[in-house]
Amino acid sequence: MAKLICAFLFMLVTSFVIQDVYAGGEGSLKPAECAPKCDYRCSKTAYKKACLTYCNLCCAKCLCVPSGTYGNKEECPCYNNWKNKKGGPKCP
Structure with missing residues (x-):
């Protein structure tokens, strides 16, 4: 029974840690959400390729x-x- 409780507590703590990682330190975007946001951010620049490169990196x-x-x-x-x-x- 004690092993079951320990396993449950471990899974609970782990899920909170994973949520904090995906919430991000500053922003709440997931890496997959960067491309569309950067496409819009760089949509009016004359230097689109450089803007997209640095925006996605940032x-x-x-x-x-x-x-x-x-x-x-x-x-x-x-x-x-x-x-x-x-x-x-560094970031556009």
Whole structure:
């Protein structure tokens, strides 16, 4: 009986940990949701390929993409604060 209770508690704790991982640290997107969000985010830029590359990279790390096609980065601090080697913004 004790083994059954231990197994149940282990499964319960594990499910909470898994939910926290999928909830993300900052954003709540799942990696599969990044592509459509980035497609919209980059829809009006002249540099679509570069924008999509960096947007998807940033989304995979931050699990968040700001709303709109430009600006609104304050919605996603991780996305906003990630800088390139020169100190400029990494995420579009």
